[in-house]
Amino acid sequence: MPRSQTQSIQRRASKSSGPLPPSVERRRRLRRERRRDQLIQAWRILVFTGSSTALAWILLSAGWTLRSIDQLQVVGSDRLGPDNVAKAGRLRFPLPLLSLKPSTLERRLMAELPVQSVTVQRRLLPPGLEVELQDRRPIAAATRSGAGGMEQGMVDREGHWMPLTVARQGEAPASAVRVQGWIPSRRSTIAKLLEQRDQLGSPLEVIHVAPDGDLSLRTASLGLVKLGSNGALLDQQLNTVVQLTRSLPAQLRGQSDTSIDLSDPSKPELQLPAKAAKKASES
Structure with missing residues (x-):
């Protein structure tokens, strides 16, 4: 072999056995670091999973x-x-x-x-x-019609029914008002009447709900007041109750056999018993 070729081969061999270029060495180092990080991360996950499982088992079996x-x-x-x-x-x-x-x-x-x-x-x-x-605080004693007849209970300030088995665990009703014939469809109206019970000019004694939903009140001063079934008129009707309490003659107030019809609050009607009405017409 010519001497020049031998020298060329020796130079290439010396180059291949020398240090690697910096970029190659850096890639190798990064690969080694990534493998090490992945191994560390895998161990962390394994330790965390094992610890969590052990803690959960302890809590479930004894602590929780x-x-x-x-x-x-x-x-x-x-x-x-x-x-x-x-x-x-x-x-x-x-x-x-x-x-x-x-x-x-x-x-x-x-x-x-x-x-x-x-x-x-x-x-x-x-x-x-x-x-x-x-x-829930009971506001008034109440009755309603149930499968076994008339049922005793109470109502709260929002007009919700409270069975006695529930209400007796609390205090007595906050008022002396009685609600007779409670029905779900009149809950909100009952709640409003209870809210305004002290603003009628005379103590509210009874809220009566007929099976068809017609509403009546009884106050200490006016006696029976019929409101009817139109809930949209309630505010106007209550204002009329206040006015009548102030202006109605004493001899016409609170009679057990008379009533006031406010189904049309713009035209209050005093309803007298038959004998009294006949006597009034004759006079």
């Missing part, structure tokens, strides 16, 4: 349990406490929190307690159950 009523917190009510909630909700201790469905307990408490709203939240750490209540 209501062991006594002391872990039941009731807020928002000044009348009802943990004992009332536990009894109404039929809670038995120890109670695994996972077995408790907040929505089911909320419906049960709404049906059994004198409350307007219930919110139930499970607490993980420390294990506990928080129940937020908004009280």
